[in-house]
Amino acid sequence: MNADKIPDIIIGRLPVYLRALQRMADSGLKTTSSQELGEHVGISAAQIRKDISQFGEFGKQGTGYSIPFLLDKLREILKVDRIWEVVVIGAGDVGHALANYQGFKNRGFHIVMIFDCDKGKVGQKIGNFIVEDAEMMAEKIKSTGVKMAMLTVPASAAQAVADKLVQAGVKAILNYAPINLAVPNHVKVQYIDPSTHLQRMTYYL
Amino acid sequence: MNADKIPDIIIGRLPVYLRALQRMADSGLKTTSSQELGEHVGISAAQIRKDISQFGEFGKQGTGYSIPFLLDKLREILKVDRIWEVVVIGAGDVGHALANYQGFKNRGFHIVMIFDCDKGKVGQKIGNFIVEDAEMMAEKIKSTGVKMAMLTVPASAAQAVADKLVQAGVKAILNYAPINLAVPNHVKVQYIDPSTHLQRMTYYL
Numbered sequence: 001m002n003a004d005k006i007p008d009i010i011i012g013r014l015p016v017y018l019r020a021l022q023r024m025a026d027s028g029l030k031t032t033s034s035q036e037l038g039e040h041v042g043i044s045a046a047q048i049r050k051d052i053s054q055f056g057e058f059g060k061q062g063t064g065y066s067i068p069f070l071l072d073k074l075r076e077i078l079k080v081d082r083i084w085e086v087v088v089i090g091a092g093d094v095g096h097a098l099a100n101y102q103g104f105k106n107r108g109f110h111i112v113m114i115f116d117c118d119k120g121k122v123g124q125k126i127g128n129f130i131v132e133d134a135e136m137m138a139e140k141i142k143s144t145g146v147k148m149a150m151l152t153v154p155a156s157a158a159q160a161v162a163d164k165l166v167q168a169g170v171k172a173i174l175n176y177a178p179i180n181l182a183v184p185n186h187v188k189v190q191y192i193d194p195s196t197h198l199q200r201m202t203y204y205l
Numbered sequence: 206m207n208a209d210k211i212p213d214i215i216i217g218r219l220p221v222y223l224r225a226l227q228r229m230a231d232s233g234l235k236t237t238s239s240q241e242l243g244e245h246v247g248i249s250a251a252q253i254r255k256d257i258s259q260f261g262e263f264g265k266q267g268t269g270y271s272i273p274f275l276l277d278k279l280r281e282i283l284k285v286d287r288i289w290e291v292v293v294i295g296a297g298d299v300g301h302a303l304a305n306y307q308g309f310k311n312r313g314f315h316i317v318m319i320f321d322c323d324k325g326k327v328g329q330k331i332g333n334f335i336v337e338d339a340e341m342m343a344e345k346i347k348s349t350g351v352k353m354a355m356l357t358v359p360a361s362a363a364q365a366v367a368d369k370l371v372q373a374g375v376k377a378i379l380n381y382a383p384i385n386l387a388v389p390n391h392v393k394v395q396y397i398d399p400s401t402h403l404q405r406m407t408y409y410l
Contacts, residue, residue: 015404020385020395024362041385079407086403093302098399100298103383106398108407147410148403157227172406174399180225180246180307182409188406194303194379195312197395198291198353199220199375204393205352 008017010051011078016041017048022106025067033064056089080108087141087170090152091116091131091163093125098150099126110149113140117157126168134161148172155179162189215256216283221246222253223279227311230272240363245291285313292375294366295357296321296329296336299381304331315355318345322362339366347372353377355394360384367394 020040024032034045034052041048052058052070053100054161059065074082086109088095099114117134118120124131132140141149149170153161157176165173172188175181181189225245228235239250239257257263257275258281264270280286291314293300304319321327322339329336338343346354354375358366363382370378377393380386382404383401386394 010295011408014408015401018404019383019398019401023384033324038299039387042387055241059370067309069372074359077408078404080404084403084407084410093305097298097302101364101399103400104403107404108401109403117330148406171410172403172408178224179228182222182244182247188409190402190405192397192399192402193224193308194306194355195314196220196224197379197397198289198309198314198377199223199283199393200217200353201379201393202289202354203216203219205284205289205376 010054013041013043013047013051014074014078017052018071018078018080020109021067021074023073025042030067031064032070033132034059036042037065043190057167073107075108077142078108082108083110084108084148085110085144085146086148086150087137087146087193088114088152089116089137091098091118091121091126091174092152093165094152096126096151101128111150112144112146116139117153138164138168141165145169148174150174151181152176179182211259215259218246218252218256219279219283221248223276223285224273224280224312225281225342226276230276236269237272237275239264242270245381273302279292282286283313287313289313289353290315290317290351291353291355292317292342292351293319293355293357294321294339294342294370295381296323296326296331297357299357301331303357304334309338314361316355317349317351320345322358340344343369346370346375350374353379355379357381357388 009011017098031103034048040047058070058073088098088111091114095114101190115132115134115137121131121202122133149175155177158179162181166187174190176192178193183189207362238251243253263275263278293303293316296319318337319334320337320339321343324338327338354370356378358364360382363384368387371388372390379395381397383398388394
């Protein structure tokens with residue numbers, strides 16, 4: 001199957017498989033089955049086999065999947081067999097948490113800069129970073145060629161900042177501001193909004 | 206259509222519609238169309254009409270949707286026409302950010318307690334909260350009847366804490382720990398893991 005034609009919903013599940021497989025590898029496991037992986041991620045074995053088979057024949061009847069092999073393949077497919085530089089925009093509570101977060105290690109990401117427009121925050125130290133002036137954002141992003149950003153500014157500022165990021169060459173935005181962003185088709189956006197996630201559960205309560 | 210039969214994927218989109226409609230209302234708009242709403246949320250007008258029509262005839266041919274009416278209906282469907290009490294487990298960076306976050310207001314949620322197992326953190330003030338001892342967690346949750354929790358503990362501790370939350374009566378967990386949780390069928394889990402979200406975009410870069 002042409003990789004361009006893989007549905008987004010399948011691509012969306014691959015990082016979940018990758019994360020679970022990494023945990024299995026960390027605990028010393030060498031092989032797994034779609035059944036076992038399914039129990040870890042709460043997805044049916046049939047769905048997992050179908051998803052993975054979009055990319056080739058990675059499992060063997062009877063012996064299942066080699067975890068190191070499948071990890072390599074998934075990292076290659078998702079292009080996290082390399083390190084992506086990421087900038088953080090906004091040095092508030094969420095920006096702080098991201099700058100200090102150790103969970104990007106070994107998942108393919110490395111924060112390189114953090115910006116804020118508040119002159120009172122510019123120059124402050126957060127973890128290993130010095131908060132930089134948002135006025136320099138576009139220039140720094142262009143000159144370093146960073147393609148990914150995490151946006152943690154207030155909703156009222158998010159669209160304007162996103163426009164600047166896109167103009168500076170950013171192709172993927174993880175948006176923490178509680179607003180949908182309008183971006184060109186070639187730019188990807190993912191959303192993290194705890195209220196939206198909570199509202200996806202209350203329906204069932 | 207029986208509400209029990211509405212697919213999860215539709216329920217998952219309703220909070221996004223709700224958030225966009227609330228922003229429209231805040232900016233003074235009274236009516237909208239599936240076309241206009243679609244432009245705000247990046248979803249086709251046809252999909253929006255189909256999703257909303259699952260719950261009744263809320264729009265009028267030619268005049269579109271009344272925003273206040275649709276807001277009320279969506280809040281009712283999602284059960285956020287009331288306030289849900291939520292506990293935060295883990296007083297690290299993410300716990301801090303959540304405790305200080307003002308974005309739960311008017312979205313149906315109210316944080317009532319924050320717990321940590323680190324005796325050095327217990328008693329500390331975070332925003333309006335005093336960090337409470339995780340040893341008291343189950344008892345406090347049972348006695349207050351809280352049904353929702355945000356889990357911000359390390360991956361290694363997350364499953365054990367989730368088990369305790371479920372035993373104490375929690376029915377919905379927003380999990381920030383980078384691990385899939387095994388919970389009974391009647392318990393809902395949503396996941397926030399920035400690395401997973403970033404990995405959903407690198408494929409396309």
